[in-house]
Amino acid sequence: MSDQIRTEIAEGVCTVRFTRPEKKNALTREMYAGLAEAIERTEADDSIRCLLITGSEDVFCAGNDIADFRSRPAESGPRPSRRVYQGLARLDKPVVAAVQGLAIGIGFTMLLHADLVYAAPEARFRMPFVDLGVVPELGSSLLVPWIVGRHRAAELMFLGEFFDAAAAERLGFVNRIIPQAELLPNAMATARALARKPVESLRATKRLLRPDQPKLLARMEEELEIFAERLASAETQAIMAKVLKPKA
Numbered sequence: 741m742s743d744q745i746r747t748e749i750a751e752g753v754c755t756v757r758f759t760r761p762e763k764k765n766a767l768t769r770e771m772y773a774g775l776a777e778a779i780e781r782t783e784a785d786d787s788i789r790c791l792l793i794t795g796s797e798d799v800f801c802a803g804n805d806i807a808d809f810r811s812r813p814a815e816s817g818p819r820p821s822r823r824v825y826q827g828l829a830r831l832d833k834p835v836v837a838a839v840q841g842l843a844i845g846i847g848f849t850m851l852l853h854a855d856l857v858y859a860a861p862e863a864r865f866r867m868p869f870v871d872l873g874v875v876p877e878l879g880s881s882l883l884v885p886w887i888v889g890r891h892r893a894a895e896l897m898f899l900g901e902f903f904d905a906a907a908a909e910r911l912g913f914v915n916r917i918i919p920q921a922e923l924l925p926n927a928m929a930t931a932r933a934l935a936r937k938p939v940e941s942l943r944a945t946k947r948l949l950r951p952d953q954p955k956l957l958a959r960m961e962e963e964l965e966i967f968a969e970r971l972a973s974a975e976t977q978a979i980m981a982k983v984l985k986p987k988a
Contacts, residue, residue: 752935764802772820779827789935803845838927873976
């Protein structure tokens, strides 16, 4: 497990913390692997009843680490990122998220798979996929319109602008806004309360609440295929090179 992501299990809750605040918790391959392991353990371990995902200091997750993303070698077997995608989409135990600050790209789209999302007033959200020359992932091209409607989804995804916690709550991405100092304690209390609920009833209710899973998984595969095509394109490579170019 990477030291940039920490996992703790207590009182029926598996808590995952991104601990790379100096890089705004941007995800590396090792961090994906750590998150995948936590999701898979939550699924397999009957003593774990709930997954809690949070960031550190004043940031949740600013998306992929682009330098790491471009330098990842070809891998045999399931990629850690794919394990995270599939794990979140298939997990039938409740997921709670506590968002301290920035939630960008994958840092935002993973929240779409949480059942309860709490955010600090300072939290800011963004889907910059078009600006980076790629397409939405993690089923977000299906889930965002499902939550907010097609026109609002197009505005959020085409323009890729930041929106604040109040807007996220109004649009239905966030359950409640909680002061920063109280955010994690409240999220943890909720996760522990869920861990005490009747297990099978909670799982069945979650399955009923979320959208058609085969359709969601198929859309995720479609997104990944187009994402890979876009990533290899000259347009996207030029954008990535510009993002990584050292500032004078």
